Amino acid sequence: MIDISISEVGKYENEKVCIKGWLYNQRSSGKIKFMIIRDGTGFLQGTLVKSEMEEKYFDMLDDLNYESSIIVEGEIKSEKRAPSGYEMLVKTIQVVHNAEKDYPISLKKHGVGFLMNYRHLWMRTQRQNAILRIRTEIVKIIHNFLNQKGFCLVESPILTPAACEGTTTLFETDYFGDKAYLTQSGQLYNEASAMAFGKVYCFGPTFRAEKSKTRRHLMEFWMVEPEAAYFDFQDNNKLQEEMIVAIAKHVLEHCPLELKILERDTSMLENIQAPFPYLSYDDAIKVIQKKGSDTQWGDDLSGEDETIISGQYKKPVFIHHFPTKCKAFYMKPDPERPETVLGADLIAPEGFGEIIGGGQRIDDYKLIKERIKEFNLPEDDYQWYIDLRKYGSVPHSGFGLGIERTVAWICNLPHIRETIPFPRMLNKIYP
Amino acid sequence: MIDISISEVGKYENEKVCIKGWLYNQRSSGKIKFMIIRDGTGFLQGTLVKSEMEEKYFDMLDDLNYESSIIVEGEIKSEKRAPSGYEMLVKTIQVVHNAEKDYPISLKKHGVGFLMNYRHLWMRTQRQNAILRIRTEIVKIIHNFLNQKGFCLVESPILTPAACEGTTTLFETDYFGDKAYLTQSGQLYNEASAMAFGKVYCFGPTFRAEKSKTRRHLMEFWMVEPEAAYFDFQDNNKLQEEMIVAIAKHVLEHCPLELKILERDTSMLENIQAPFPYLSYDDAIKVIQKKGSDTQWGDDLSGEDETIISGQYKKPVFIHHFPTKCKAFYMKPDPERPETVLGADLIAPEGFGEIIGGGQRIDDYKLIKERIKEFNLPEDDYQWYIDLRKYGSVPHSGFGLGIERTVAWICNLPHIRETIPFPRMLNKIYP
Numbered sequence: 113m114i115d116i117s118i119s120e121v122g123k124y125e126n127e128k129v130c131i132k133g134w135l136y137n138q139r140s141s142g143k144i145k146f147m148i149i150r151d152g153t154g155f156l157q158g159t160l161v162k163s164e165m166e167e168k169y170f171d172m173l174d175d176l177n178y179e180s181s182i183i184v185e186g187e188i189k190s191e192k193r194a195p196s197g198y199e200m201l202v203k204t205i206q207v208v209h210n211a212e213k214d215y216p217i218s219l220k221k222h223g224v225g226f227l228m229n230y231r232h233l234w235m236r237t238q239r240q241n242a243i244l245r246i247r248t249e250i251v252k253i254i255h256n257f258l259n260q261k262g263f264c265l266v267e268s269p270i271l272t273p274a275a276c277e278g279t280t281t282l283f284e285t286d287y288f289g290d291k292a293y294l295t296q297s298g299q300l301y302n303e304a305s306a307m308a309f310g311k312v313y314c315f316g317p318t319f320r321a322e323k324s325k326t327r328r329h330l331m332e333f334w335m336v337e338p339e340a341a342y343f344d345f346q347d348n349n350k351l352q353e354e355m356i357v358a359i360a361k362h363v364l365e366h367c368p369l370e371l372k373i374l375e376r377d378t379s380m381l382e383n384i385q386a387p388f389p390y391l392s393y394d395d396a397i398k399v400i401q402k403k404g405s406d407t408q409w410g411d412d413l414s415g416e417d418e419t420i421i422s423g424q425y426k427k428p429v430f431i432h433h434f435p436t437k438c439k440a441f442y443m444k445p446d447p448e449r450p451e452t453v454l455g456a457d458l459i460a461p462e463g464f465g466e467i468i469g470g471g472q473r474i475d476d477y478k479l480i481k482e483r484i485k486e487f488n489l490p491e492d493d494y495q496w497y498i499d500l501r502k503y504g505s506v507p508h509s510g511f512g513l514g515i516e517r518t519v520a521w522i523c524n525l526p527h528i529r530e531t532i533p534f535p536r537m538l539n540k541i542y543p
Numbered sequence: 544m545i546d547i548s549i550s551e552v553g554k555y556e557n558e559k560v561c562i563k564g565w566l567y568n569q570r571s572s573g574k575i576k577f578m579i580i581r582d583g584t585g586f587l588q589g590t591l592v593k594s595e596m597e598e599k600y601f602d603m604l605d606d607l608n609y610e611s612s613i614i615v616e617g618e619i620k621s622e623k624r625a626p627s628g629y630e631m632l633v634k635t636i637q638v639v640h641n642a643e644k645d646y647p648i649s650l651k652k653h654g655v656g657f658l659m660n661y662r663h664l665w666m667r668t669q670r671q672n673a674i675l676r677i678r679t680e681i682v683k684i685i686h687n688f689l690n691q692k693g694f695c696l697v698e699s700p701i702l703t704p705a706a707c708e709g710t711t712t713l714f715e716t717d718y719f720g721d722k723a724y725l726t727q728s729g730q731l732y733n734e735a736s737a738m739a740f741g742k743v744y745c746f747g748p749t750f751r752a753e754k755s756k757t758r759r760h761l762m763e764f765w766m767v768e769p770e771a772a773y774f775d776f777q778d779n780n781k782l783q784e785e786m787i788v789a790i791a792k793h794v795l796e797h798c799p800l801e802l803k804i805l806e807r808d809t810s811m812l813e814n815i816q817a818p819f820p821y822l823s824y825d826d827a828i829k830v831i832q833k834k835g836s837d838t839q840w841g842d843d844l845s846g847e848d849e850t851i852i853s854g855q856y857k858k859p860v861f862i863h864h865f866p867t868k869c870k871a872f873y874m875k876p877d878p879e880r881p882e883t884v885l886g887a888d889l890i891a892p893e894g895f896g897e898i899i900g901g902g903q904r905i906d907d908y909k910l911i912k913e914r915i916k917e918f919n920l921p922e923d924d925y926q927w928y929i930d931l932r933k934y935g936s937v938p939h940s941g942f943g944l945g946i947e948r949t950v951a952w953i954c955n956l957p958h959i960r961e962t963i964p965f966p967r968m969l970n971k972i973y974p
Contacts, residue, residue: 211933235736331718475640504648
């Protein structure tokens, strides 16, 4: 008999197969029993009919606790009412391990604090499985999309001697007597890589030690950061637009079951088509002030501000030309209006806030040195970065997309903590 | 005129194209000048014939320093003597930025210490570009291979509250008043993920604060770690074998130019075919003792021991059934010989040492608790890990492949420092 995964049951209609998994749920109605078996790739209803199987197997189910590991054999049948369209007519059950009775997570409601303490088990539930599978598909399409566009994966280091964007929110560690910091962004190193490889991206964990407890922040989160030489502000926005469209399309095509489990309104994802709207920072300020925001020209936008703007559109919206003074030191001022930069944030629809920050970088040697001084950054630590403007400088741009925020948006999750396998939050590092 | 990448010149024979890149090298012989232009995707010879182009462009080259950023237009011609098989008959040159004269890296020999300080520029050289492009291809084939085998990417956390394998070589950081450590391996979390998703892998940076200066160690390195439920020691070895064969095959197919630049003996990679030889630890001890090693039964193998064994084969070799006492606490003892474990290291040929460590994990609740006690690990921190044996335990196995060591082997590099964009070594964290 063939071993199969639940994700591929559709190929085995009316065949006898074997599935290795765990008992997710069960109920009995006399001479028929129902079980849900999960194997990590999906969830499948198993039907046990007393008259059509050996009695010992029929009886066995009563003694099994939730999450017991079992190997079941039976026949795959079409079943229109099942989410996957199939069920198994179970013939035999082999118990690998009968789980302890006190399995902490029932299929009823639990508080989030409780669930977070049992994240290692919570991951097994249908909803969490669906979210993290969508995450995986998002990561996959990002790699594929960027590779197709000629972008080459070049990792930026995690341990860095200097801060990318300010020093107040850094995790610090001792590095053989020196101080080292966990990276907040791979961008600066990406710029060096782009000058060596043309089009690059890094994909890795980044860290912010922010003492904030919001539904949009994690201490450890993953970012993909493309960066390209001979690439301007417009090229950069176009790439973002194409990537976001590709992500939405891929998830719609490859995760219909997961979206169904999450009860995601897929029409909202079908809207994600180019072109995306553009809103200047100047206009954004007008919009939010009309809605009662206190934010003044020159301030960065708050999470609430982003929510207001995001509510105006059914697509992601670019907010561009932020004030130079509220953005990072490396952002290139617009030559025609140097108090603003050639950068944009991409705000997800449905109130999910900023998912991308990006822009063109300063390519002028003198200007980058000035900016480093203005920002009180240690010039010695940045010498290598300055070198990039000394030897063959070119117009170049890039952006960073936060994976968790993107997952939260695509899955329509109110809180970012469910978008990563093991979230790291304020005062929360277990398990 | 069409903008192209050097990697795709073959498609544009006899066409006029535009390439945006940097001046890598040049030489003159009177009425003909030669330049090498690089654009990150490759290196291309450009020929300037005085009689066939505007004089101002012909003269321009004399004033350009190494690594100046330039946009060249010209016609692609077949040229058998060139590595790529093509060259460009240059018509025009546009200077984007004439690099400063003092470009630190000439195409002559430099000491490694010097080059490491200029890693951000050293990356631009042909050899380093080739190595890191091969790295990228290795990462790509690993993702593709594992996805095809049904493995799902599930990230393990980087910040962890407890040590995976001992505490002496950990980077520590303050986590809002608690201690946290940079992960040495995603494996323990992988085990939780495997129970939720069946077949998983994590792919991320790992850290060891080892005060050692060897040609095989970095402080920050990348690992891919597959882990699967219902997967035994044999399944695990087979997966490793298939993955390594897939890597060698992919690099041979996709990186012929890079391998040529590195002067790699490709016949050594063509040897990488299943099945790989198996050598028990017992036999390995005999082999190395015969060759003069002092290593005794019960000791872990040293780097030199691995080199001796690796010298006996033209393929990677599995050394299996290590003594239980010299392996990690979670390794499953062989029921038939509990003083040894159901684990194996995979040793690369040509003296490149261990590239994989893996094995079956303990699935018994009592035994894992005993082992955690024996190893003096804090049981509270490991409660979640113990839970995996309490609720639906199954036979499961996994392994970790070190990306940098694999790149070093595939590229035949004597030192691991060139296998990662920005190496982190003892006392070395710049740039």
